[in-house]
Structures are given as C-alpha cells and as structure tokens.
Amino acid sequence: MSKNFLPEQYENDEKFSVQHNYLSQQFSDKDLILEKIKEVVTRGDFTLGREVDKLEESFARLVGAKHAIGVGSGTDAIFLSLRALDLQPGDEVITTSFTFYATIGAIVTAGGTPVFCDIEDDFNISVTRIKSLITEKTKAIVPVHWSGRPCEMNEMIEISEEFGIPIIEDACHSILAEYHGKKTGTFGITGCFSFHPLKNLNVWGDGGIITTNSDDMNLKIRLLRNHGLVDRDHCEVFAYNSRLDTIQAVVANHLLGKIEDITKARIAHADYLDKGLSHVSGIEIPQRNPEIKEVFHIYSFMAENRDSLWDFLRENGIDAKIHYPIPMHLQPAARYLNYKKGDFPVTERVANQTISLPVHEFVQLKDLDFMILKVKEFYSHD
Amino acid sequence: MIDIKVPFVNLAASYKNDAQAISAAIDEIGSSGQYILGAKVKKFEVEFASFIGTKFALGVANGSDALFLIMKALGIGPGDEVITQPNSFIASAWTIVATGATPVFCEVDETLGLDPKQLLKLITPRTKAVMPVHLTGNPTKMDEIEALLSGTGIEIIEDAAQAVGAKFNGKRVGSFGIAAMFSLHPLKNLGVIGDGGVITTDSDEMYDKIRKLRNHGLIDRDHCEIWGYNSRLDELQAAVASIRLHKLDENTCKVRKIAGKYSSELGHLVTLPKSYLGAEPVFHNFIIHTKNREALQSYLYEVGVETKVHYPVPIHLQECAESLGYKVGSFPISEYQSTNSLSLPIYPELTDEQVETVITEIKNFFRKDL
Numbered sequence: 001m002s003k004n005f006l007p008e009q010y011e012n013d014e015k016f017s018v019q020h021n022y023l024s025q026q027f028s029d030k031d032l033i034l035e036k037i038k039e040v041v042t043r044g045d046f047t048l049g050r051e052v053d054k055l056e057e058s059f060a061r062l063v064g065a066k067h068a069i070g071v072g073s074g075t076d077a078i079f080l081s082l083r084a085l086d087l088q089p090g091d092e093v094i095t096t097s098f099t100f101y102a103t104i105g106a107i108v109t110a111g112g113t114p115v116f117c118d119i120e121d122d123f124n125i126s127v128t129r130i131k132s133l134i135t136e137k138t139k140a141i142v143p144v145h146w147s148g149r150p151c152e153m154n155e156m157i158e159i160s161e162e163f164g165i166p167i168i169e170d171a172c173h174s175i176l177a178e179y180h181g182k183k184t185g186t187f188g189i190t191g192c193f194s195f196h197p198l199k200n201l202n203v204w205g206d207g208g209i210i211t212t213n214s215d216d217m218n219l220k221i222r223l224l225r226n227h228g229l230v231d232r233d234h235c236e237v238f239a240y241n242s243r244l245d246t247i248q249a250v251v252a253n254h255l256l257g258k259i260e261d262i263t264k265a266r267i268a269h270a271d272y273l274d275k276g277l278s279h280v281s282g283i284e285i286p287q288r289n290p291e292i293k294e295v296f297h298i299y300s301f302m303a304e305n306r307d308s309l310w311d312f313l314r315e316n317g318i319d320a321k322i323h324y325p326i327p328m329h330l331q332p333a334a335r336y337l338n339y340k341k342g343d344f345p346v347t348e349r350v351a352n353q354t355i356s357l358p359v360h361e362f363v364q365l366k367d368l369d370f371m372i373l374k375v376k377e378f379y380s381h382d
Numbered sequence: 383m384i385d386i387k388v389p390f391v392n393l394a395a396s397y398k399n400d401a402q403a404i405s406a407a408i409d410e411i412g413s414s415g416q417y418i419l420g421a422k423v424k425k426f427e428v429e430f431a432s433f434i435g436t437k438f439a440l441g442v443a444n445g446s447d448a449l450f451l452i453m454k455a456l457g458i459g460p461g462d463e464v465i466t467q468p469n470s471f472i473a474s475a476w477t478i479v480a481t482g483a484t485p486v487f488c489e490v491d492e493t494l495g496l497d498p499k500q501l502l503k504l505i506t507p508r509t510k511a512v513m514p515v516h517l518t519g520n521p522t523k524m525d526e527i528e529a530l531l532s533g534t535g536i537e538i539i540e541d542a543a544q545a546v547g548a549k550f551n552g553k554r555v556g557s558f559g560i561a562a563m564f565s566l567h568p569l570k571n572l573g574v575i576g577d578g579g580v581i582t583t584d585s586d587e588m589y590d591k592i593r594k595l596r597n598h599g600l601i602d603r604d605h606c607e608i609w610g611y612n613s614r615l616d617e618l619q620a621a622v623a624s625i626r627l628h629k630l631d632e633n634t635c636k637v638r639k640i641a642g643k644y645s646s647e648l649g650h651l652v653t654l655p656k657s658y659l660g661a662e663p664v665f666h667n668f669i670i671h672t673k674n675r676e677a678l679q680s681y682l683y684e685v686g687v688e689t690k691v692h693y694p695v696p697i698h699l700q701e702c703a704e705s706l707g708y709k710v711g712s713f714p715i716s717e718y719q720s721t722n723s724l725s726l727p728i729y730p731e732l733t734d735e736q737v738e739t740v741i742t743e744i745k746n747f748f749r750k751d752l
Contacts (some may be wrong), residue, residue, distance in 0.1 A: 023415025030412045037408055042401075044393030046568040046576050072443055072577070075598070075612035089460065089482070101598040101606045108609040111482075197417040204417045205576075205616030206443065227446070227472050228702055233693060235700040238476040241446040245576030247408075247618070324604060331606040333599055 017317035018371060022362040023197055036250045048226070051249035056209070058256050059193075062176075063185045065211035067218040070244030071225050074172040074194025074208040075102040080242060081168045081190040081210060082110035082140060084220040091139040095170075096125040097327040097339075098347045099144045103170050104328050107142065114337065116329045118344040122286050123300070123354070124151040126346070127159070134163055141167045145174035145184050147323075148200070148266075148295035149286070153179045153187045160188075168192065172208075173297035175201050176263045180291050185211040190221075195244075195252055200266065200297050201259050203248040262361050266296040269359035269368060273299060276372035282379040284353075298323050299359040304379075306353050312378045313355075318371055321356045387686035388727050388736045393568055395731040397575075400625050404575070407621035417617050419597065426620040427580075429627055430564075433547075434556040436582040438589040441615025441623075442596050445543045445565025448579040449477040449513070451613060452539050452561045455591040458483050458510045465504050466513040466541070467496045468698040468708075469716040474515055474541050475697045483510065485706065487698050489713045492656050494669065495522035497715075501530055511537045516545035516555050518692070519571065519664035520657055524550045524558045539563070544666035546572045547634050551660040556582045561592075566615075566623055571637075571666050572630055574619040636730040637665045640737055644668055644726060647741045651748045652724075667692055668728040674747075675722050681747045687740050690725045 027033065040051060052070045060068035071077050082093070093107045097116040107114045115133050120126045123146045130141060141160060143151040160167050167188035171177075174184040175193055185191025195207035212218055223230065228239030244252075255262075274285055284302040288294070300323060303309045313320040327347045329339035341348065357371050397404065411422065423441045431439035442448050458464060460482035466474050468487040478485040486504055491497040496514040512531060514522040524538075531538060538559030542548075546564050548555045556562035564570075566578030583589055594601065599610030615623075641663075645654050653671035657663050669692065672678055679689050696716045698708035710717065726740055 021415065023417070024413065026415070027412050030409070033412065034405065034409055038405060041397050041404070041575050042394055044391075044397065044568070046393070046574075073612045101600065101610070102612055105598055105606075105609045105611060109611060197415070204412055205618055206418060206612065206614055227476065229472070233691075233695050235472045235476075235697075235702045238472075238479040238702045240476070240480065241444045241473065241577065243444075243577055245616070245619075247576055248616075322604075326604055328606075333606045333609045 015317065016314075016319040018319060018358055018363065018367045020319040020321055020358045021198070022360045025362050033251055033254050036254070037247050040246050040250055045246050047243050047246060049246040051246050051253060052244055055244070055249045055253050055256070058253065059209055060211060062256065062259070063183050063191065063211050065186050065191065066213040066215070067211065069210045069212075069218065069221050069225065070249060071208045071210060072242035072244065073206040074192060074196060075106050076242040077192035077194070077208040077210045078103060078106035078142065078168060078170055079110050080221050080224050080240065081192060081217070082107060082112060083224055083240070084217050085140055085166060085189075087111045087139055090137060092135060092137040093140045093142055094130055094133050094138060095142040096144050096146070096347070097329040097344055098123060098146060098350060099170065099328060100172070100324070101328070101331070102172075103142060103144055104334070112139065114328070116339065116344060118346050119350065120346065122149060123147060123350055124149060127152045127155045130156065130159055134165065138163070138165055141165055142170055143167065144170040145177055147298035147300055148173045148177050150174060150177050150179035150184050150292050150294075157187060172199065174295060175199070176259060176293075177295040178293035186213065189214055190217055195248065200262055200295060201252065201255050203251040205245065205248055207244045207248045207252065209244065263295050265361035266359050267294070269363055270294070270296040270299045272368050273357060273359065273372065276368070277301070277375060280376055280379055283375065296359050298356045300354045300356040302350065302353040303355045304353070306355055309375070309378050310355055313374055316374050318374060319358060322354065323356050325351055327351045384683065385686050386688055387739055388688060388732070390688035390690050390727050391569060391729060392731050393573070396573070396729070399731070400629075403625045404622055407625065408618060411618050411621060419614055420617050422617040422624065423615055423620040426615075426624045426627070429624060430580055431582060433627060434554045434582045436557050437584045438582065440581045440589065440592050440596065441620055442579045442581060443613040443615065444577040445563055445567060445579040446473040446477050447611070447613040448563035448565070448581045449473065449539065449541060450480050451592050451595050451611065452563060452581060452588070453477065453481045453483070453511065454595055455588050456511065456537055456560070461508060462510040463506060463508040464511045464513055465501065465509060467515055467716070468696040468713050469494060469693070469719055470515040470517060470541065470697065471543070471693065472697055472700065474513065475703070478513075487708065487713060490716055490719070492715070493520055493522075493658055494518060494719065495520060496527070498523050498526035498530060501527065505534070505536065509536050511539050513539045513541050515541040515543070516548060518655065518669055519545040519548050519666040520655065521545065521548050521550035521555050521661040521663065523658050524555070528558065544570065545664060546570070547630055548664040549662040557584070560585060561588050566619065571633065571664055572623060572626055574622045574626075576616070576619055578615050578619040578623065580615070633730040634664050637728050640728050640732055641665045641668055643737055644741065648744055651744060665728050667725045669723050669725050671719065671722045672724065673722060675724050678744070678747055679724055682743055685743050687743055688727060691723060692725050694720055696720045
C-alpha cells in the first residue's frame with residue numbers, strides 16, 4: 001500500500017521496471033535548455049520576461065485561443081479565472097468530484113462553494129445532470145477534462161448560454177486534446193493548463209497558463225497575477241502574486257517543439273494497450289469516441305479486484321497508480337459540505353475500480369506487452 | 383541616450399559571482415527529475431531556520447503567499463482586522479484582503495516602521511494580528527510592540543520581506559512573532575532567479591498547518607484534510623537560495639559599508655535613514671528624504687545615477703484601497719515620506735567608484751541648487 005508515500009516526493013523506485021515517472025530520462029538534451037537559462041539569468045530577466053511573452057504567444061497559437069497568460073501553477077490558473085469572474089462568498093460552482101484536490105482548492109480559495117455533479121462512464125462530468133444543479137447562486141461551471149479526455153462540450157455550452165453561466169475549463173490534463181476538431185481550453189471563458197513536472201508539457205518546477213478569447217478576462221487576469229498593478233506605482237485592485245518564472249518559460253518553450261510528438265506517443269501507447277486489453281474479462285476500458293482526441297495524461301480503466309491487481313502489478317515491477325481512490329466529496333476537507341457515501345454512485349464506483357498504467361513517451365513496446373501480459377495473467381488466476 | 387554609470391540594481395553582476403555554482407545546481411536539478419519539494423527545499427529550510435534562529439522554515443512560492451498562508455493558518459478571515467502600515471509594498475495589504483479580512487493602517491515613524499505609540503488606539507475586538515513591516519531591512523521596534531500586545535491574544539506577523547539578516551536587540555528579525563515571512567524575489571537581499579518566499583516559525587502547530595496548506599491540504603497522496611493552495615518553492619530556486627545564503631552575511635557587511643559612506647558624506651544635505659537603538663538594519667534600500675526629491679532625482683538621472691521611489695503613492699491612497707475609506711491627510715508621516723523619499727543605489731556589487739559618483743553628484747546638485 002501507499003502508506004510511505006509522501007505527496008512531496010516522487011516515487012522513482014528502482015524496483016519498478018516500468019516506471020510511472022520518466023523525468024530523469026526526459027531531459028537528455030538539457031544542454032539546450034541550460035544555455036537558454038544561462039542567457040536569461042545573465043540578463044537578470046527573472047519574472048514575466050521575454051521568454052514568458054514568447055511562450056504566451058506560442059501557446060495561444062498552439063491551442064487556438066486569442067490570449068494566453070502565464071501563471072504560477074495550474075491551481076492558480078483556475079483560482080485566478082474564478083477571481084476574474086469576481087466570485088462572492090456563497091456563490092456556487094458546479095464541478096466534478098472525480099478530480100485532483102486543486103480543482104476544489106481553487107474554487108474554495110476563490111470564495112466559492114463547490115457543488116458536485118456525478119460523472120459518466122468516460123470519467124467526465126455528466127452534462128445531463130448539470131442543469132438540475134443550477135441555482136440562482138451558480139456563478140460558474142468547472143468541467144475537468146479528466147485524464148486528457150475532453151468533456152461533452154456541445155451540450156455544456158448550450159447550458160452555459162441558456163443560463164448565462166460561464167465555463168472555466170480545467171484543462172490541466174488535456175493539452176492538445178480535441179472535441180469535434182476544436183482544442184480544449186477554447187470552449188470556456190478561460191482554459192486552465194498546468195505545467196507541473198508530471199504533466200504532458202512540463203517544466204522544472206511549478207507553472208501554469210490560462211487561455212482565453214476574452215479581451216476583458218485577459219486584462220483582468222494580467223492585473224490579478226501581478227499585485228493588481230497597472231504600473232509600478234499604481235494599484236487598481238487588491239490582487240495576488242502568481243507569475244510563471246522566466247526560467248520555467250524557457251523549459252516550456254523548449255518542450256512546445258516536442259509536444260506534438262509527446263502526444264502522439266501517448267496516443268499510440270494507449271491505443272496499443274486498448275487493443276491488447278480489450279478482451280480481458282475483469283476490466284472495462286472507457287469507450288473511445290471518434291469525435292474526440294484524447295491525449296492520455298493518464299491511461300486508466302476499471303478493474304475488478306482493483307486493489308489486488310494493483311498489488312500484483314507492483315510486485316511484478318509495474319508502477320501502476322490509482323488516480324484517485326477517494327473522490328472529493330468524501331475527503332475530510334469536504335465534511336462541511338455534508339455530502340455522504342452514495343451521493344454520486346458512478347464517481348464512487350470509478351474511484352473504487354480505476355487503475356492507471358504508464359503510457360508516457362519513454363514506455364517501450366516491450367513494456368506495453370509486459371503490462372498486457374501481466375494484467376491478463378492476473379485475471380486468468382482469478 | 384543617457385550613460386547609466388550607476389544602475390539602481392545589477393542582477394546580472396550578482397549572478398556572475400555565483401554563476402558556476404548556480405549553473406551546476408540547475409544542471410543537476412534539471413537532470414534529476416526532482417523539481418518540487420525535494421531534498422534542495424528541505425536543505426534550504428533547515429539552513430534558513432538555523433540562520434534566523436527559529437525552529438522551522440517553510441519554502442513557499444513567493445513572499446506574498448507567505449503572508450497569506452500565515453494568516454490562513456491563524457484562521458484569519460472575513461470580519462477580522464489586521465493592522466499594518468501604509469508606506470509598504472502593496473502586497474502587505476492585498477494579502478490581508480485576500481483572506482477576507484480588513485487591513486487597518488497604522489501610522490509610521492521616522493524609521494519608516496510602524497509607530498508603536500499609534501498602535502493601541504487601533505485595536506478593536508476584531509483585531510487578530512499586527513503585521514509590522516521591517517521596511518528597507520530596518521527593524522521595527524519589536525520590544526514595544528511585543529509588550530503592548532502581550533496577553534491580548536493578538537498575534538504578531540513580521541513582514542520581513544526586505545529584512546533577511548537584520549537584527550533587533552541581538553535577535554534576527556523573523557524570530558519575534560508567531561510567524562514571519564521573507565521574500566526571495568530577485569531584487570531582495572537574498573534573491574533567487576524567479577519568485578520565491580520563506581516562512582519562519584517556532585510553532586509546531588503553524589508548521590504543520592502551513593505544510594498542508596502550501597500543498598493542496600494533503601496529509602498524504604490520497605487524503606485532503608483541508609482545501610488548500612498550491613504554493614511551493616521550486617527545488618531550483620531553493621538551490622539558488624542555499625548558495626546565496628552562505629554569502630549573505632558577507633554581502634550585508636558590504637552594503638552596510640556603503641550605507642556608512644553615504645551617511646558620513648550626505649548627512650548635512652539630506653535626511654538620512656534612522657534606526658532604533660538596538661536595530662541592525664541590512665539596507666535593502668537606502669532611503670533619504672529631501673524637499674527637493676523630484677529635482678534631485680531628475681538631476682541624478684541626467685548624470686547617470688539611477689534612483690527609485692519606494693513608494694510614491696502610499697497604499698491607503700491607491701485606487702484599490704478606496705473602499706477602506708482613507709483620504710489624503712489620514713497618515714501625514716507616510717504621505718510626507720511618499721513625496722520626499724528617494725532610494726539610492728545600494729548593493730554588494732557597487733564599486734567604490736560608483737559610490738563616490740553618487741555622493742559627488744548629490745553634493746553637486748545641492749551646490750547648484752543654492
């Protein structure tokens with residue numbers, strides 16, 4: 001079990017032959033990055049410098065949004081987006097319980113009350129259930145494109161327009177993912193991306209970026225991320241400090257040139273696992289939809305006897321993970337919201353059965369075959 | 383084009399001094415794959431706590447977040463009041479607003495610090511904390527503030543953003559209140575190569591709470607005890623901070639020497655920085671006051687000496703503070719400072735020749751002015 005796992009450290013245990021964490025292999029060409037960082041540091045260009053401008057331009061172009069704004073982290077991207085909507089205490093934000101803590105932390109920090117919505121079998125928010133959760137206090141919908149799979153956006157946008165409630169996309173997993181040919185991060189009033197070291201596009205520390213087509217949101221968020229300053233001496237609004245470091249922008253700019261290939265590799269690996277595992281009884285792979293492009297930040301499926309499978313895979317050197325075993329509405333932090341076990345049956349079933357296998361760009365064909373073999377072996381024992 | 387002989391800051395020069403050590407650290411961290419809350423942060427936290435003389439230090443994303451997290455850990459929120467000063471950087475106030483509490487400003491004295499004599503009348507049943515700012519690295523009169531608040535349950539949160547290494551009565555600032563914040567912003571005396579901050583505290587309870595709050599409220603990977611934030615010091619920045627911490631005392635000596643020269647040469651022309659007895663300032667800035675501020679600043683710029691004003695508009699008169707209901711005249715001393723203060727260049731890499739230039743040109747200005 002994971003009792004020795006500290007959230008502050010990455011598990012990079014030599015005992016695994018197929019590792020989840022690939023960071024020590026990823027930067028074999030680090031000299032190119034180091035040269036650039038040296039340039040930046042020698043210039044004394046440390047916050048919001050040229051490299052950040054360059055990244056913001058390229059990222060906006062990559063995603064197909066009008067603006068991109070570099071910020072301190074993916075969490076801050078969601079927080080600042082909600083602050084730009086001027087959320088007031090008591091305002092409600094509809095979101096999914098099947099997400100990482102940061103989605104909810106950002107909503108609560110911004111002054112909002114999270115209102116959870118159950119998910120569908122694709123692990124994403126159940127759009128058909130959203131309508132019934134809307135009240136006079138609903139100020140935003142925060143869908144999470146979980147694991148890099150876009151949510152059902154057409155219907156969600158209809159709801160958003162009908163009720164005049166903006167969508168803030170948690171796209172922290174979903175860089176380059178597409179829904180009906182359009183990239184995530186361009187559907188809502190903002191899209192929120194993370195550059196955390198374990199993300200598909202990662203930097204050497206914390207970082208994030210917000211995309212938006214709204215000039216108004218762009219201006220507001222730029223003020224909010226930098227102390228509310230309109231110039232050095234004038235503060236228009238009490239705000240925050242959440243800036244992407246210039247040296248982290250160097251790393252992100254470097255990887256922007258590779259993100260298409262990284263994504264292709266993940267998709268190919270996921271595809272290979274899909275085929276290899278499709279007929280294994282005991283597991284249930286989410287149905288793939290030809291209208292959407294998933295980018296597999298996480299490759300996960302539903303497994304019977306999940307915890308035993310997890311132990312078995314780890315004993316066999318496969319660093320499988322659970323993302324995540326306890327949904328947000330059942331976390332100790334959510335007690336005050338008065339949800340209970342059974343409130344979201346699909347979410348809870350998925351949390352009990354989901355398991356993730358590594359599909360990053362450094363996973364090799366033999367690793368994929370090995371993982372398929374071991375999953376099959378486990379269920380043949382059964 | 384004006385030939386800048388004495389730039390106000392020279393970050394590139396300070397980088398040159400540690401270039402090798404820093405490149406080696408970046409190289410090592412880049413290849414290690416350990417980017418967040420790993421061994422380098424741990425090491426820096428231990429070193430920093432021991433340097434300040436507190437039980438704990440916690441690396442966070444920046445100085446503003448440090449203040450915010452301290453207040454959140456104390457449970458400060460809507461309906462509460464926190465007393466701070468109006469002549470500081472805007473973050474001293476917005477972090478209070480960000481918790482939902484109301485900033486209450488206290489007038490300062492000629493040391494630029496919060497005037498303990500003005501403090502008592504501002505305390506209400508809603509006051510949860512007093513946040514003195516050791517502005518320019520000049521320690522506030524901590525003994526009086528401590529005596530005043532002792533037994534009231536009102537906590538002291540030191541804003542030591544500019545004061546790393548400074549002492550009051552032989553004790554480093556950052557070790558007086560329930561917790562203190564330091565900024566590692568590139569322009570600070572202990573600056574990194576991006577954003578960064580540190581919190582110091584002797585309290586086990588504050589340490590535990592802030593450790594969770596800075597990392598999503600997690601007690602382990604799968605359990606979230608309280609909705610938290612994401613505010614972590616990058617490994618990379620922690621490594622740079624460690625490298626520079628070892629040189630901090632040496633650098634402080636250098637800037638004190640420069641401050642000494644300015645003081646002995648300019649005292650008859652301008653008002654010099656003042657400190658309390660027992661205070662050992664570290665001169666993040668060297669702020670003089672003169673009725674001729676605008677003319678002096680323009681003149682110095684013309685002759686290639688860059689100066690700055692910290693800060694021309696006090697917080698209570700900023701647009702963002704309108705709803706707090708202060709007006710021109712609310713804080714005469716702070717307002718006097720904002721119109722008469724001028725910050726001279728001061729940093730370890732400043733050469734003797736550059737210091738001479740600053741002194742000579744200020745003398746020239748007053749000669750012409752007469």
